[in-house]
Amino acid sequence: MLLKDKVALITGAALGIGAGIAELFAGQGAVVYMMDLDGDKARERANRIGPKAHAFTCDVSKAETLKPAVEDAISRYGRIDVLVNNAGIYPRRAFLEMSEAEWDQMQDINLKSLYHICQMVLPQMVKQRSGKIVNISSVTFFKGMANLVHYVATKGGMIGFSRSLAREMGPHNIHINCVTPGAIKTEGEAVHADPKIIDDIVSRQCLNRRVMPEEVAGVCLFLASHLSDGMTGQTLNVDGGLVLY
Numbered sequence: 001m002l003l004k005d006k007v008a009l010i011t012g013a014a015l016g017i018g019a020g021i022a023e024l025f026a027g028q029g030a031v032v033y034m035m036d037l038d039g040d041k042a043r044e045r046a047n048r049i050g051p052k053a054h055a056f057t058c059d060v061s062k063a064e065t066l067k068p069a070v071e072d073a074i075s076r077y078g079r080i081d082v083l084v085n086n087a088g089i090y091p092r093r094a095f096l097e098m099s100e101a102e103w104d105q106m107q108d109i110n111l112k113s114l115y116h117i118c119q120m121v122l123p124q125m126v127k128q129r130s131g132k133i134v135n136i137s138s139v140t141f142f143k144g145m146a147n148l149v150h151y152v153a154t155k156g157g158m159i160g161f162s163r164s165l166a167r168e169m170g171p172h173n174i175h176i177n178c179v180t181p182g183a184i185k186t187e188g189e190a191v192h193a194d195p196k197i198i199d200d201i202v203s204r205q206c207l208n209r210r211v212m213p214e215e216v217a218g219v220c221l222f223l224a225s226h227l228s229d230g231m232t233g234q235t236l237n238v239d240g241g242l243v244l245y
């Protein structure tokens with residue numbers, strides 16, 4: 001039980017990697033707040049986990065929609081131990097065909113959301129003198145990816161955000177790390193990714209197989225637990241050995 005009685009907020013937890021994280025964390029004893037744009041799906045997943053899972057509808061790009069979950073966690077349990085910023089979108093678009101609205105939407109959901117939710121959660125973590133924040137970036141930041149300029153820019157931004165915030169929050173005993181998944185088999189990937197590109201990526205991994213959401217969740221569990229107490233400001237690849245450094 002690596003997270004016994006810990007309170008964890010997870011965004012984008014109705015599907016894919018976020019759902020895998022919520023299920024693994026709950027199995028390790030955590031109370032999980034499953035925050036998602038699709039509140040019905042989040043509730044369905046939370047009901048399967050049991051009474052320690054709470055579902056909240058939110059849009060991570062809109063600060064006021066995040067408040068109910070954060071306030072519920074603090075009033076009900078008096079603490080927030082873990083925050084996983086996982087919600088994200090990745091629609092493809094050639095750069096020269098990309099509208100300013102598409103650029104802005106990507107920045108608002110994938111990157112500015114971290115500003116909103118960290119502003120809300122950090123005062124509680126500072127008060128506690130403890131906290132673990134895990135930000136789900138992407139291995140595309142290390143490789144670059146055509147037709148995803150707006151996305152990769154946000155994922156690099158998350159790493160810069162995490163490193164700088166780790167320096168600022170270290171004195172408060174708050175740990176902030178990133179995970180960079182590779183090609184993970186999720187519902188979102190099935191909609192947005194080109195199967196030929198995925199086959200090509202898998203053929204270039206050390207492990208020639210698909211990497212699954214629960215395998216990303218395992219590394220998030222490590223970063224959320226006391227096992228990673230000696231590290232902050234770091235980025236861990238979970239990509240089947242695509243990028244080696």
Ligand SMILES: NC(=O)c1ccc[n+]([C@@H]2O[C@H](COP(=O)([O-])OP(=O)(O)OC[C@H]3O[C@@H](n4cnc5c(N)ncnc54)[C@H](O)[C@@H]3O)[C@@H](O)[C@H]2O)c1
Nearest residue numbers: 012014015016017037059060087088138183184186187188
């Ligand atoms: N799947 C991959 O191959 C892969 C690779 C690298 C990084 N990632 C990152 O992992 C994260 C999860 O990806 P996934 O493949 O599991 O995605 P997914 O599309 O399968 O699931 C994403 C979840 O986030 C929710 N969501 C979307 N926009 C939201 C918003 N504005 N507010 C709240 N919730 C919102 C969706 O409703 C959904 O439940 C994303 O940040 C993504 O960029 C995924």
